[in-house]
Amino acid sequence: MxxxxxxxxxxxxxxxxxxxxxxxxxxxxxxxxxxxxxxxxxxxxxxxAASGIRRQFSHPLNVRMSAYGLEFIRGLGVDFRENGYLTLAGSEAQAAILRTNHAVQRAEGAEIALLDPGALAARFPHLATGDLVLGALGLSGEGWFDxxxxxxxxxxxxxxxxxxxxxxxxxxxxxxxxxxxxxxxxxxxxxxxxxxxxxxxxxxxxxxxxxxxxxxVERRKRTVFVFAAADPPEGPLPLTVEPSGVWWRPEGEGFIAGATPDPDLAVGAEDFEPAHAEWEDLVWPALATRSPRFEALKLRGFWAGHYDMNLxxxxxxxxxxxxxxxxxxxxxxxxxxxxxxxxxxxxxxxxxxxxxxxxxxxxxxxxxxxxxxxxxxxxxxx
Structure with a gap:
């Protein structure tokens, strides 16, 4: 036809x-x-997807695209949780990238704050900050949505x-x-x-x-883990990105988390099998190291999805x-x-x-x- x-x-x-x-x-x-x-x-x-939206980019176009994305999402009345992103630097090299990116973000009107380890500990007392050099926190216009x-x-x-x-x-x-x-x-x-x-x-x-x-462009697989903490940290918590690349954020009564696999290989169109080993090898150790509130966790579920990587x-x-x-x-x-x-x-x-x-x-x-x-x-x- x-x-x-x-x-x-x-x-x-x-x-x-x-x-x-x-x-x-x-x-x-x-x-x-x-x-x-x-x-x-x-x-x-x-x-x-984990459905995050952030303005913590280094390319001005990415900052501007996400700014419009948020404006549009809000205009539609889609549920948006404005908890921010917290990107942590564990070395001077990573901190230098955060500072350089911060200048771009501020020039684009993004409300991002740079926090030293003392300021991080004061704002998020559950975090272990002894190994950190700097953090970048989105004060507005960042979070996750429906x-x-x-x-x-x-x-x-x-x-x-x-x-x-x-x-x-x-x-x-x-x-x-x-x-x-x-x-x-x-x-x-x-x-x-x-x-x-x-x-x-x-x-x-x-x-x-x-x-x-x-x-x-190739498919890459990302596994998302759903977990609960026996003694969870309190207060509005941002999506937090570890220096290792492990990330976590609140979701409902619990949390979700994930990591960038190494090696990060292309996958087939039908490969949606979660990478279960990432929980024990990457995610849980990073969480437990970052916060004593994450030492006792219970894995509740998991899923895997694809995204299209521009090589x-x-x-x-x-x-x-x-x-x-x-x-x-x-x-x-x-x-x-x-x-x-x-x-x-x-x-x-x-x-x-x-x-x-x-x-x-x-x-x-x-x-x-x-x-x-x-x-x-x-x-x-x-």
Whole structure:
């Protein structure tokens, strides 16, 4: 069965639905079709994320994208817990990165405080601070939010404006010269289109390959552990990032935590098996060392999800392909995709509707740097 659309969006989770939603908000008059193979979103990165939002980045664009993300989330009335992020430095080298990043963040209007070990101990008395050099704490505009509440709101707005969601998968792309002419579906359908948006998350590189594009994006697996503490620390607690990369935050009556595995290997599309050993080897030891309140813990559950790692510089790839001009990227977010989805959706909708980025120029995150092998990375503590 053949049909036509002005815009076909591959992927209906946060990034794809944010693009569809912003097209509707801009008054786009054309037909928009979102192709999503799993309408339950059970394995989507959006559903399996820890749902944090922060402004503690080193790249000004990342700070600005998250600022808009928070503004948009608040405007939708999505539940947001503004407890902040606390990033801990355990060496002078890590502290130097925090200080350099702090200057960028403050220049962008982010309310981030640098705390020495004494100030950390005074503010968070449950923490062991003897091995720390510095901490960066988000005083406002950081925390975590209802991931599925955001997705539901995006989809509702898009559907109310006439966006069509198809439960199918993109299986092929028909090119005509320097453009995507049509999208072929696994179910046998074919949709002629004027614009094609790759918001396929972990499948992003596979979708790009259908157009002959090499996209340096791979799936990475992250395991999240749910636990309870026998004597939990009191007060509003931030999402805390250890110098080792282990992180933890409150969740309901307990906590969740995770770590960056080493080695951090690419995984297959169907590999959602939690990395159980990370709890004993990485997470629990770091928690118990950081706070005596975390010495007696009970593991309550766990899950694993994927995100799309940009192998060049771990920053987003957004906007048109330089040769295939109607092929738009929303890929490679390396763990930042959910919080940056509103800004990316706005940017791509502006490109489609107006031929340029208007509100926020995301050209530095375009494909040109990928083609040139010119990284534009984050300065991260870990």
């Amino acid at each position: 053949a049909s036509d659309a002005d815009v076909v969006i591959c992927g209906g989770a946060a990034l794809g639905s944010a693009t569809a939603c912003h097209l509707a908000m801009l008054g786009f008059p054309g037909r928009v079709v979102v192709v999503e193979p799993d309408p339950s979103y059970a394995r989507a990165a959006t559903a399996l 991931n599925m509440g955001l997705l539901a709101a995006l989809r509702a707005r898009a559907k109310a404006a006439g966006v069509v969601y198809l439960a199918d998968a993109v299986a092929g792309l028909d090119l005509a010269g320097d453009r995507v002419a049509a999208v072929r579906l696994a179910g046998g359908g074919r949709i002629a289109c004027d614009w094609f948006v790759n918001a396929a998350g972990g499948r992003g590189a596979e979708i790009a390959a259908l157009a002959g594009i090499a996209l340096p 060049l510089d771990r920053n987003a790839i957004v906007g048109p392909h330089p040769a295939i001009g109607n092929f738009l990227f929303a890929n490679g977010f390396s763990g930042h995709g959910l919080q940056q989805a509103p800004a990316v959706g706005r940017a791509l909708s502006e490109w489609i509707r107006q031929g340029a980025f208007r509100s926020l120029d995301l050209a530095p995150f375009g494909f040109a740097r990928i083609a040139a092998g010119r990284p534009d990375p984050e300065r991260a503590v870990i």
